Amino acid sequence: MQERLGSDFPAFLRSYEKPPEKGLRVNTLKLSAEEFAARAPFPLGETIPWEKDAFYLSEEKTGADVYHFAGLYYLQEPSAMAVGEPAAGCSKKRVLDLCAAPGGKTTQIAAQMKGEGILIANEVNYARAKALSQNVERMGITNCAVTSALPENLAALFPAFFDLVLVDAPCSGEGMFKKEPNAIPEWSEENVAMCAARQKDILDRAAEMTATEGRLLYSTCTFAEEEDEWQIEDFLKRHPEFSLVEMRKLYPHICRGEGHFCALLEKKDGETRRSRTFAAIRNAQAENAYRTFEADFFAEPLTGLLHTLGDGRMYLVPEGMPDLSGLNLLRLGVELGEFDGKIFKPAHALAMAFGGRAKRRLSLSREESERYLRGETLPTDLPNGWCAVCVEGYPLGLGKCVNGTLKNHLPKGLRKIK
Secondary structure, eight states, rough: OOOHHEEEEEEEHHHTTTTOEEEEEOOOOTTTTTHHHHHHHOHHHHEETTTTEEEOEEEEEEGGGGHHHSSSEOOOOGGGGGGGTTTOTTTTTTTEEOOTTTTTTHHHHHHHTOOSSSEEESSSHHHHHHHHHHHHHHHHSSEEEOOOOOHHHHHHHHHEEEEEEEEEEEOOOOTTTTOOOTTHHHHHHHHHHHHHHHHHHHHHHHHEEHHHHHHHEEEEEEOOOOTHHHHHHHHHHHHHTTEEEEEEEEETTTTSSSSSEEEEEEEEOOOOOOOOHHHHHHHHHHHHHHHHHEEEEHOOOSEEEEEEESSSSEEEEEEEEEEESSSEEESSSSSEEEOOOEEEEEEEHHHHHHHHSSSSSSEEHHHHHHOOOOOEEEEEOOEEEEEEEETTTEEEEEEETTTOOOOOEEEEGSSSSO
16 A cells, blocks of 8 residues: 555555544435435534435444434445445436445435336345345335345346446455454455455456446445456456446545445447346235225325235335346345235335325324334324334334224334343
């Protein structure tokens, strides 16, 4: 780094004497940044220069706030949001986030898509994919499928398919040294070389999945040239069908962030996109039970394909979703609920995505919401039946009103520890 930065190196070193920068990105699928700033229960700093819907943050425990449970914001390291600008214009498109966990960039792109188009969020590590799926659910994203697959398996199914492929590659993590101190002893020149080799393979598979005139967005949280500039230089030699649109590198002594690299590439030549059409599994009995619930719960029916699995779980799949059969699938659109052979029981995901449209909504104060998040029952004057439980109008989950009492149906794994 001293050789690379020259006279800037002392400033680079001094940046590590400061605490890590924190950021909060507003979920604009639910409210605007201005609306959140007006109601934020903790102080917000300046707007992050490369993400207009995000703020610097000084608070430590904002992840425990009820608004976080409601999916109103995502906590994200500021420089990691730098992919937002080059990914702009992805609405109504087919998008793949190839290395997506825990979901910061997935949810950032989903907000830009505004529910239009199709987003596939993939994570090869299944445990991390589960955390990704939970964040997709919490943020109320309706047009996303979450998969856990190797890049080569996806590439075999989706040649020249996606308008945008994001590769937030696993890397040596030099930009994580302040945020994750364990990254320091794990660093070595051998690890940099190993990461660069793995990134090369991932990028080659990503190139195969990028449609002609589509874009490939590559990012890392490291400063190693082997994984950044040299990686892109080698990629362009292997793939002359791509050209470099822009490249940027954020250093912690120059910007308020821990550091990030991203490069946007465009594919000019290649094979024609091959479409794989999703075929919904229909179950007349399950669909009738759901439609009965839907007529009681919503003022207007939801739009999309009803898809029922063999175990009775039902999903609302957006139009244009590709066939994902053969993949390890964690989430497909929005899980509506489960049909047990007699009745339909709604899922938490339904509330997070569509609870604002429910006819019966119990809107709680922040203090009352804390009780709901702890799994408590609450008094209510709503008529009997399922209702969406909200904090100041924003869905937190489901409840069932029974003779003046709200029975708590927040999943136990999502409840707040007392």
